[in-house]
Amino acid sequence: MNAVTGGGLCALLLLAAAPCSALAEDLVAARADGTEIARLPVPDGTGWCVLWRHSVQGFEVSDCYENRDGRMVLTRTHQPDFAAGLGHIPGRGRQVSDGHGGYFILDIDEPVPGNAYVLRPGGPAVDHRLQVGDTVVSLSAVAPRERVRLSLTGADD
Numbered sequence: 001m002n003a004v005t006g007g008g009l010c011a012l013l014l015l016a017a018a019p020c021s022a023l024a025e026d027l028v029a030a031r032a033d034g035t036e037i038a039r040l041p042v043p044d045g046t047g048w049c050v051l052w053r054h055s056v057q058g059f060e061v062s063d064c065y066e067n068r069d070g071r072m073v074l075t076r077t078h079q080p081d082f083a084a085g086l087g088h089i090p091g092r093g094r095q096v097s098d099g100h101g102g103y104f105i106l107d108i109d110e111p112v113p114g115n116a117y118v119l120r121p122g123g124p125a126v127d128h129r130l131q132v133g134d135t136v137v138s139l140s141a142v143a144p145r146e147r148v149r150l151s152l153t154g155a156d157d
Contacts, residue, residue: 025067025152029130029139032147038130038137042067042152047075048132050150053125059102062131065112072112072152077105116151 027048029037042048047066054061062078076093079102093108121128121139128139130150139148 025070025154027130027132028149028151028153029137030149030151031143032149037139037142037148040130040132040135040137042132044069046132048130050119051127051129051131051136052122053127067152070115070152070154072115074108074110074112075106076108079103079105112152115153116149119148119150120145121148 025042025044027038027040027042029039031037040048044067047064049062049064051060051062053059063074064076064078066073066075078098092110093105095103095105098104119128119139121143123144124140126140130137130139
């Protein structure tokens with residue numbers, strides 16, 4: 001068993017000290033026809049981020065999620081500026097400075113209905129990516145401008 005197909009990958013991808021198990025959940029990115037682009041283990045209590053570059057300003061934005069008891073939950077975001085389409089909605093988390101002119105929105109704690117949503121990754125300039133631990137998968141590199149469904153599913157789904 002190698003690190004890509006076995007338990008070594010699970011250890012590499014953990015963001016928190018949680019044991020790997022057969023009950024671990026997976027973050028799956030799939031095209032509209034069901035073809036999987038990525039399947040990354042995210043056991044209960046661990047998380048991942050969707051990273052992308054703002055289409056006008058070019059800075060990186062991150063939207064971060066956690067597997068909480070098998071539920072996809074939006075936990076926080078980082079926005080380096082108050083650019084077009086960005087901003088804090090009062091009552092939805094709390095905004096704090098990042099110390100560099102941008103801000104974090106923390107404690108959003110918003111479950112994603114159905115544990116899934118559809119994203120249309122931008123082209124190379126926007127570069128939508130999934131990050132789980134040190135692993136990064138560019139959705140824009142393999143499915144630019146396509147409908148991609150991001151879902152939290154059982155490991156055997």
